[in-house]
Amino acid sequence: MRLDLFLKASRLCSRRTLAQTICEAGRVSVNGSVAKSSHAVKPGDEITLSGRDKIITARVLAIPKTRQTSRKEATSLYETLSEESVEDGI
Numbered sequence: 001m002r003l004d005l006f007l008k009a010s011r012l013c014s015r016r017t018l019a020q021t022i023c024e025a026g027r028v029s030v031n032g033s034v035a036k037s038s039h040a041v042k043p044g045d046e047i048t049l050s051g052r053d054k055i056i057t058a059r060v061l062a063i064p065k066t067r068q069t070s071r072k073e074a075t076s077l078y079e080t081l082s083e084e085s086v087e088d089g090i
Helices: 003-009 016-024 071-075
Strands: 028-030 046-050 054-060 078-085
Touching: 003 016, 003 028, 003 046, 016 028
Parallel strands: none
Antiparallel strands: 028 046, 046 054, 054 078
């Protein structure tokens, strides 16, 4: 499954276009390497999302069978490994 589709299905990103935008900006990495939105995701991969106010690292547990996922199913697709708040130095 494509990275941008997984981010939307797992609800780590609210919209696919948002997932594509942050991938293009280089703020998403898979297994330590910056990844494009078309990167293939598989169970066991570690995804790191760098947002404005936090950095989330999650491990992919499963790939959804359908494009639409329920809120309950979405949380079972990944395991949060760490979540750090980013302090703005300004």
